[in-house]
Amino acid sequence: MRLIYACFVILLCAIIFCEYVADFVVLQNCKWPEIRRKKYVDDPLRAMIIADPHLLGPNHGHWMDKLYREWHMKRSFQAGSRLLQPDIVFVLGDLFDEGDMVNDQNFHKYVMRYLQMFNLPAGIPLISVVGNHDVGFHYKMHPYFMDRFEHYLNYSMVHLYTIKQIHFVMINSMAMEADGCRFCSEADSALQTISSTLFCMQHPHVAECARTRRHPYSQPIVMQHFPTYRISDKVCREHDAPVIEAFRERYHVLSKEATDTIGDLLKPRLAFAGHSHYYCHNINRLGIDEYTVSSFSWRNNVNPSFMLATITPDDYAVFRCKMLPQQFVINSYLSAVFACLVLFACQIKNYWSSKRLAATEIAHSKQH
Template identity: 40%
Template sequence: MKPNFRFILNTSIGIFALFLYCEYIIYFLVLKDCTWPELNSTNIDSTIQTNNEEAVRAMVLADTHLLGSRHGHWFDKLRREWQMYRAFQTAVSLHKPDVVFVLGDLTDEGLYCSSAEFDYYVRRFYSLFTVPENVKLYVVVGNHDIGFHYGISPYLNERFVQAFNAPAVQLITIRGNHFVLVNSMALEADGCFLCRSAELQLAKIEKILKCTKGNYGGKCDFRSNLNLYSKPILMQHFPLYRETDMECDDYDAAPLPIKKDRFREKWDCLSRDATNQLLNQLHPRLAISGHVHHGCTKKLPVGDGLEITVPSFSWRNKENPTYSLFVFTPNNYAVSKCAVSKCAMPRESTVITLYIMGGACLLLWFTYCAFTRPRRRIRKFL
């Protein structure tokens, strides 16, 4: 009985160790090398005053696509959500960000799910992406959450706004850094209930920024001015207008031939007119987006800033999902794209390979024990 018990115990320990490594430890081993980028003094904007406050550390991810009842198999849902939960919680515990931004497509079927299922979506999202009390979490809406422009109803929009506290346009200021969060589907300029409200809010933010800077041509209400002017950071789901991804050379960029696919305005990216409107109104130093599930870093078409597109955070949409770490001060910023060997999240293929190799080793050990134990017993009786 003792050899049998020892065999079962060792087998159980081996299986548990393999599972523990592939589903928990690997995230710490991979993400521990991801560090916050350092601010470069050569990038300082000397025209912007500083407040000498501590820099803001922001973690940005996009396109979590929590699966629904129509297209999500239960095991697929379990596997992907566990991956995102472990990756996110490990990243937050290691990096300790001040703020987290999720740039749209939180859900996969939010645009046509029932109220009960949407409530379940909300509970799952806040369960998977829970943050400590001292960390702020902000989200912007994506097309999978409420639909593309012409499919959005006041009900779908209001449902998302109320659940995630995510209006079409909002201005968030953290230690002198101004983040403008925008609903990409509200930039059609056709006078609809959503677009008209977004236009008014953007005009209001434009006025606030200009009044704070001191170059607004009209009358300013100084009670609504910001304490300190700095160029804003634009955050939304859709990328700004671009023809293709051919100029994207990031490690996590789209592979060929997807790179050559032409972008459709208002579907794959903002329209050219909406892009020019945003850039001319806000003059951002940085634009951050998601939607296309692949990474990209390129110069803004207007001004000297950058646009960074963040890939999908889910294994279901990208074999090598990534996130980004940013450090902001009012007159400077730095970004660390969590990719390459520096900060890559675990690949699904790596985890599967580890399971196969670990399972093969356990099988060899089972075979060894099965053949050697009978021989030992025979020798004992001889």
């Protein structure tokens, strides 16, 4: 009975630690990076940047997979948001795994699960960038999917978002084909408008900008699902992809032309993306830092991570925050089971030792 009780306590401790405590322990290592320049340093923006949670839908994936991995995503996000207290959270696309496949009823359930998982205190914005699993690749995008995403999550095309004098441009990567389709034309028009807005911020005394309401100018930051053009993760200064594969334009990354268009119109200072499911830091085709954010889900990356960015209008610092690895949880449970087996083995050994000792004593007493 004591053995069963001891094993129960060991397994219970393993469950409590892995499911409720471990995320807090691991994320204690994550700190907001410090800004080097002194100007604006007293009031920087602290942004938490996540990518590719891929919440499972009704068609793909086992329900146990959905239950367990999404539970850990929720625990990781809750731990991270409580410990780090960001000013804003970005999710860089592929919020859903089947966003372009489900009907309105299931999409509504999807959104409710997503908002419950990434629940934030009032006053902290959650900015959701559209991904190909949310509305489809370029060939599959339809007003039905786009309008539905925008209805629930505000942004589905190209949008300028300003907070603390810092300008973020959210871009629909699938609409950057420049082939004259409706969505590509809308994206190009929006980029042109944002470019003009940024120009007027920078040159407020130009006649054409006289009637434009302006924020103070700072170079924008690009937030999108596809990374800008690169041949593969070979060009990354840091990466965690286990296998290096060549990237295909318009499928894995933006085309050269789309990348150059973003550079010419926006002149960004920094870029964040997702889509590949693996982390990469590189100096991209535009000559700026680009961070490809790892998937937030164990389903896509067993060693997930997210980014912490401390940003001011004239500077930034970025830190990669490593989350609880899936293997750590597996090893913890295996260790608990192994400890129980050791206890059982010791109990069995003691049992047979006592039996042999008793038999020896009986034999010895008979001899006398």
